[in-house]
Amino acid sequence: ASTLGGLAGCASQLPGFGDDADGSAVTPRPTVTGDADTTVSLTASDGAIRPATDQSTTTWLYEGQFPGPELRVQEGDVLSVELNNDLDAETTIHWHGVPVPNSVDGVPEVTQEPVASSDSFTYTFRAEPAGTYFYHSHVGLQLDRGLLGPLVVEERDPHVEYDYDYVVVFDDYLPGEPTLPSDEGAGGGGMGGGGMGGGMMGDVRPPYEGLLVNGQLPEDPPTFDVTEGDRVRFRFVNASSATVFGVRITGHELNVTHADGRPVDPVAVDSFAFGAGERYDAVVEATNPGSWFVQADALDGDEPPARAVLTYDQLDGVRNPETPSSSGTRLRYEDLRAVTPLDGVDGTPDRTFDLTLSRGRGQSYTWTIDGQAYPDADPLRIHPDEHVRIHMENQSPVVHPMHLHGHFFRVGDAIKDTVMVPGHMGEVTLDFRADNPGRWLFHCHNLYHLDAGMARVIEYV
């Protein structure tokens, strides 16, 4: 493990908690009460998914839709969502990226009792800051069954102009019930219909049947209609369980305007890559009439790309679909510059965690942070108002999109809540201000890694 700016990391056991904490500062943000501006009810139940016309399979959905209904509210509005659980399993909803009060963060056993079958639970919070988010179940592998949907919190005063606003949710499509490899030595035996095949050495992705955009396979692509000369804002969400997507729109540059919902100085690129849990907004200028592909390739899989069609009115036929738009430039984190820097994360951190990410060594399929597999893992303890730094070194060959609940963090000059740590000793440093007391999960958003232990609780003491 390395040192950072002369600071010795290593914070698994920190002495001296409890006595010097200011008790009053540890109070979590209060639950939002009073009248909601928007009230929604989401019922989780069995449902049929038909990503292509000739396919149908029963899975779990919100409101019978896949993806779940788009929730769209104004920044600062109070949103109240009643989750009704019609599944024969426990469930929760997590508001991915929104720094909600801890009590409504939706993490079973950490922030709430899971919602029992036939029970309901109401999540009420102020929708802020503006941004592109999504919501999903935080129980086991339920997200991979379809319990997810987009959440858009609109700016009252956007820093970019646009005429259209389209949400584009990319996902990997798994028929049947997802399962973890139950035994590394089994070599693929005993998996459910959607199991991962139990590869012992590598990190085998589940046998995805296809890649989806807004719930559709490429045979039956959604269409985004625009008018020549207009500016189109796309809100791209990687809601997949285990896929890193490379995204581009043929014939057009992407002007990336937001990373994980946070505004950035616009960057023009040909494509960007994003991992599970990340979001990018990009504005496209409709100055090249025709029909084009909005396309996402699995960078770590070999399924055919997810595809939608961008079309200018009165024109059809896809023009030069395989031609990349321009230079082939791909967005890098270093290109991202937050419009407003994150407060309180400059200079020397008050506390640093130096963490390794790796595959567990035992007989069972586990993924670890600093050698520990959640839930048998020590919490990372912090004090309110500290500037906390987390440095990660990825000792495995695969990328880990690491997500922090309840806070945004600074990575380089960007502000994000999910960041990919590249494989083969890739390193990432993130900094955040401990400004939202509670118990928060910090984890890999590859659902199979999360479910196999790649998580820690960050606990305010």
Ligand code: C2O
């Ligand atoms: Cu998308 Cu722990 O969350």
Ligand code: CU
């Ligand atoms: Cu991972």
